[in-house]
Structure formats: C-alpha cells, structure tokens
Amino acid sequence: MLDTAGRTAAPAAGPAPRQVPRRSGLGTAVAGMLLIAATYGMARFGVGLFAPRLAAERPDLAEVLGWAAAAQFIAYSVAAVVAARLVDRRPRVGLVLAGATATLGSLGVAVASEPIFFVASVVIAGMGGGFASPALVPVIDAVVALRARATAQSVVNTGTGVGVIGAGLVAFLAPSAGSAWVVMAGLSAAAAAAVLLPLRGHSELGGQVGGRAGGASTRGERSSSGSVASMAARPAWRKLAVPGAAAVVAGAGSALIWTFGPLLVTDSGVVAADQVGWLWIALGAGGLLGTFTGVLVTRVGEHAGFSVTAGLLALASGVLAWALVTESGPAAYASMAIFGAGYMALSGVLILWARQVWPDHAGAGTSLLFIALATGQAVGSAGFGLVQGGWDPAVMAAVAASLCLVGGGVAMIEAWTRRAEK
Numbered sequence: 165m166l167d168t169a170g171r172t173a174a175p176a177a178g179p180a181p182r183q184v185p186r187r188s189g190l191g192t193a194v195a196g197m198l199l200i201a202a203t204y205g206m207a208r209f210g211v212g213l214f215a216p217r218l219a220a221e222r223p224d225l226a227e228v229l230g231w232a233a234a235a236q237f238i239a240y241s242v243a244a245v246v247a248a249r250l251v252d253r254r255p256r257v258g259l260v261l262a263g264a265t266a267t268l269g270s271l272g273v274a275v276a277s278e279p280i281f282f283v284a285s286v287v288i289a290g291m292g293g294g295f296a297s298p299a300l301v302p303v304i305d306a307v308v309a310l311r312a313r314a315t316a317q318s319v320v321n322t323g324t325g326v327g328v329i330g331a332g333l334v335a336f337l338a339p340s341a342g343s344a345w346v347v348m349a350g351l352s353a354a355a356a357a358a359v360l361l362p363l364r365g366h367s368e369l370g371g372q373v374g375g376r377a378g379g380a381s382t383r384g385e386r387s388s389s390g391s392v393a394s395m396a397a398r399p400a401w402r403k404l405a406v407p408g409a410a411a412v413v414a415g416a417g418s419a420l421i422w423t424f425g426p427l428l429v430t431d432s433g434v435v436a437a438d439q440v441g442w443l444w445i446a447l448g449a450g451g452l453l454g455t456f457t458g459v460l461v462t463r464v465g466e467h468a469g470f471s472v473t474a475g476l477l478a479l480a481s482g483v484l485a486w487a488l489v490t491e492s493g494p495a496a497y498a499s500m501a502i503f504g505a506g507y508m509a510l511s512g513v514l515i516l517w518a519r520q521v522w523p524d525h526a527g528a529g530t531s532l533l534f535i536a537l538a539t540g541q542a543v544g545s546a547g548f549g550l551v552q553g554g555w556d557p558a559v560m561a562a563v564a565a566s567l568c569l570v571g572g573g574v575a576m577i578e579a580w581t582r583r584a585e586k
Contacts, residue, residue: 171375193319195280195358196300199262200320202352203292205327205448206334207266210348211236211273211286213331213444215427216437217341228279232551233423235283236290239537243294248531251299255306258299263356270349274342288476292352298531303363325451327509328444335441348375403521404529407470408536411514414474415540415573415574416547418510420481420564421447421503423545428557429496432488444502454508458516466517467579474572475507475512478565487560511537540571542585 210232211218219226242267251258268297276282300320331348338344343491405579420428426440435443480503515535518529544567550562 174574187501188313190319192359192362193304194306195355195362196320197326199259199296199300199355199359200293200323201327201328201330202261202348203266203296205329206326206348206480207270207289207352208240209292209324209328209422210289210331210345210522211271211427212245212421212423213328213335213440214341214344216430216440217335217344219427221341221439222277224277224280225279225282228283229427230423230552232283232286233419233545233567234402234542234549236286236314237419237538239287239290239543240294241538241542242274242296243291244531244535245294245296245536247295251295251302255299255302256360258295259303259356259360262292262299263353263360265289266302266352267349268353272551274345274349276492286581293525294525295474297534300359301410303359307363309470313532318541321512322452322455323447325454325504327448328451329448332441332448334442335444359409360462381435390580398581404518405534407466407514407521407575410474410571410575411536412540412543412571413574414477414510414568415471415537416544417474417481417564417567417571418477418503418507419541419544420548420560421484422541423553424548425484425500425503428488428560429483432491432557434487434491434496435493443497446497447500451508453505454512457509457512461513465579466513467575469513470517470575471572473506473510474500474568474575477510478568478572480506481565481568483557483559485565488558488561 165207188289209228215229219229225232243261247261248257267293269285269287272285273282273289284493303319331349334344340345426435426443429435430437430440431442457473459467460472464472480499483495483499483502486492487499509536513529514533518533523531544564548564551560
C-alpha cells in the first residue's frame with residue numbers, strides 16, 4: 165500500500181471530541197492487511213490471474229483482456245488522485261469507497277459476458293486499491309499507539325502478497341471464474357467492514373473539528389497553509405521526475421507478467437490450466453520477501469535499489485522466456501516467484517525514494533510515483549495486448565525484460581550525472 169507521513173491537525177477551540185484510547189492496533193492492522201489483500205491482490209490483479217479461465221469460459225472476452233487490464237491501471241490512478249484529496253479529512257469515506265468499488269466491480273466481472281460490461285466492471289474493481297491505500301494511512305496513525313505504528317504499517321503492506329496467494333487458492337477451490345469473483349467480492353466487502361466497524365467512536369477520523377464539521381475558517385487556514393507548503397515544496401517535487409520516469413518504463417515491462425503471465429504459460433502448455441493458481445501462489449510467496457526493501461535501500465541507496473529490483477523484474481521475464489522456450493514448468497514457477505519479490509521490493513523503493521526527496525509531502529510523492537508505475541502498466545498492458553497472438557511469447561517476455569532493464573538504467577541517470585560532475 166502507499167505509505168504517507170502522518171499529519172497533526174491544528175487544535176480547535178471548544179471541548180475536545182471524545183477519542184478512543186490508542187492500543188497496539190494489531191487487529192486494525194490485520195484488517196487493513198486483509199483490505200489491501202482483497203482490493204489489490206484480488207480485485208485489481210485478479211484479471212491476470214483468471215485470464216486463462218476467463219478466455220476459456222467466455223471466448224468473447226479473450227481479445228479485450230489486455231485493454232481491460234490497461235483501463236484498470238488507469239482507474240487505479242484516478243482513484244488514487246481522488247483519495248489523496250479526500251482521505252486526510254474523510255478517511256472512512258475512502259474506506260467505504262474502497263470496499264464498495266472492489267465489491268461491485270468483482271460482482272460485475274463474475275457475471276459479465278459482453279466485452280463492454282466486462283471492461284467497465286474491471287475498471288470499477290480496480291479503483292478499490294486506489295482508495296484503500298491512502299485511506300488506511302491516517303486510520304493506522306489514529307488508532308495505533310506510536311510505538312507500534314511502524315509494525316502496523318508493515319503488516320498492512322504485506323496485503324498484496326497475501327491477496328495474490330489468496331486469489332491463487334480461490335482459483336483452485338472455485339468451480340468457475342464467475343464463482344471465484346463472487347467469493348472475492350464477498351471478501352472485499354467483509355474486509356472493508358472489518359476495518360470500518362472498530363472505528364466507530366473515533367471522532368478524529370470523521371473530519372470533524374471542535375465537534376463540528378470543519379468551518380470556513382478552518383478550511384481557509386488549511387488551504388492557506390497548504391498553498392504555502394506546496395510552493396515551498398516545488399523544487400523537491402521536481403526531483404521525482406527521475407524515479408517517476410523509471411517507474412513508467414519498469415511498470416510497462418512488469419505489465420506482461422501481471423496481465424498475461426499465466427495466459428502465456430498455459431497457452432504454451434508449460435503449465436496445465438487447472439494448475440494456474442500455483443503460479444500466483446508462487447508470486448505472492450516471493451512478494452513476502454519485499455519486506456527486506458528497507459535493508460537494501462539502507463545499503464545501496466534509492467537509485468541503486470531501484471535498479472536492483474528492476475533487474476529482478478527483468479530476470480523474472482527472462483526466466484519466463486526460458487520456460488516458454490524449453491517448456492519448463494519449474495522455470496515458470498521460478499519466474500513468478502522472482503517477479504513477486506522484485507515487484508514488491510520495487511514498489512517499496514518508490515515509497516522510500518519519495519520520502520527521501522520530498523520528506524514533508526511523502527504521501528503525495530508516493531502517490532505520484534505509484535501513479536507513474538500504474539501508467540506504465542496501462543501502456544504495457546495495451547501494447548502487449550495488441551501484439552499477443554502475433555508475436556512469439558518468448559519474444560514478448562524478452563521485450564518486457566528489456567523495458568525493466570531500461571527502467572533500472574533511467575533510475576541511475578541522476579547518480580551517474582553526479583559522479584560525472586565530481
């Protein structure tokens with residue numbers, strides 16, 4: 165999920181609203197993790213997971229899978245932009261929107277047989293993750309004790325890998341793609357409720373000031389201070405250009421496995437269609453290694469850290485190409501595990517990079533970099549969708565690997581320039 169720096173609201177006149185004492189927050193963190201698992205690992209990335217079954221069960225949808233994935237990445241970006249302006253004042257509204265969009269979109273995918281309805285449903289489902297990530301940050305800050313906040317955020321951040329593993333298990337147990345998406349819709353609704361229900365009584369999460377909705381003077385003060393901060397932060401904002409460009413290029417390369425990985429493997433006969441769930445379980449398990457991102461960045465820095473993780477994505481695509489050429493099942497599973505580790509670590513590097521160059525606006529910076537990543541994924545999904553069927557799958561994997569390597573090289577431009585100037 166996107167991680168942001170907490171903000172402290174200015175004290176308001178009048179009696180302070182009642183606040184629930186902060187506790188360890190483990191329950192809220194686990195609920196948040198499940199919401200990320202449902203909205204990211206299932207509702208957002210489930211299109212790629214279930215692509216083989218969707219294409220087999222609903223042939224009319226096969227040609228629009230790439231476009232649907234591209235549209236979903238765009239929808240995620242739009243939701244993230246909306247949430248960034250909303251959740252600081254109304255985090256619970258963000259959580260409601262996350263649960264509602266993921267649930268309704270998943271239900272639409274479950275019954276869609278027409279391409280237009282299918283793409284529209286995928287778009288709605290993809291918005292859930294964009295709302296969930298920013299909304300959970302102020303929630304964790306509000307209900308978790310300071311000493312446990314970092315641990316709680318780490319627990320929430322494991323949600324994507326957990327969700328991908330869960331989606332793989334659902335793929336095994338569900339008799340059809342439709343029933344699987346119904347299950348994922350139910351999990352999205354339940355996860356949102358699990359986060360929202362314990363928040364009753366936390367008045368600091370209702371966007372209230374002094375016991376009432378923020379008045380005009382309060383909003384004016386926020387707007388004024390926000391404008392000053394924004395103007396002061398503009399030079400730092402420009403420093404996001406390099407990581408943003410790197411994220412777009414690497415994101416385009418990562419789109420192949422996210423959107424078409426299982427479909428390429430099953431169509432080539434490397435892995436049986438009824439075993440595709442294991443591919444995503446391998447990806448999710450590899451993604452849990454992303455928790456070591458902080459150690460990597462501490463040792464080599466953000467620029468090199470991004471290059472290393474982009475290199476892992478390139479390696480994953482290269483191993484996928486090898487699996488397709490040699491028809492090696494173990495290599496296919498290995499490519500997914502490597503990809504999971506590389507992608508989760510790369511997204512973690514982007515969070516730390518935003519904090520480093522824009523410390524006073526880490527949340528906004530992280531949102532921008534994740535939007536850049538999603539933009540690259542949208543372009544990549546559309547592009548690979550256009551050439552699918554006309555290009556050899558191994559060639560597509562090689563192109564994806566090349567894009568990831570180029571993205572890693574873009575990340576090093578600034579560091580190389582500094583060395584040349586010395």
